[in-house]
Amino acid sequence: MELLRDGTVSSVLQNIGKVATIFNPAIGGGLMLASNLTSNMETVDDDFLSDSVVGLSGTAMRLDRMIASQNVDFEQLKMLSENLKSMSAFMGKTSKMLS
Numbered sequence: 675m676e677l678l679r680d681g682t683v684s685s686v687l688q689n690i691g692k693v694a695t696i697f698n699p700a701i702g703g704g705l706m707l708a709s710n711l712t713s714n715m716e717t718v719d720d721d722f723l724s725d726s727v728v729g730l731s732g733t734a735m736r737l738d739r740m741i742a743s744q745n746v747d748f749e750q751l752k753m754l755s756e757n758l759k760s761m762s763a764f765m766g767k768t769s770k771m772l773s
Contacts, residue, residue: 733757
């Protein structure tokens with residue numbers, strides 16, 4: 675995340691995109707778009723997600739709490755299961771798009 679904060683990734687993508695545009699405008703344009711995306715990622719305020727079940731870390735955190743307390747909340751466990759299934763489906767679709 676530090677590379678996003680200091681703009682390194684965005685700068686590298688932008689510079690490579692400028693050169694790539696000379697040889698292949700489609701690839702260069704894609705890299706320039708990725709540069710804009712990475713520069714905007716750091717400005718997103720995601721503090722509201724800190725206690726939500728979002729992503730693998732949030733899911734693991736909730737499971738760790740249940741294990742530590744030795745109290746299984748089956749409604750929450752069901753939600754965590756659905757969350758994992760949703761992430762799996764998303765990753766599957768994303769990998770197909772990248773192939």
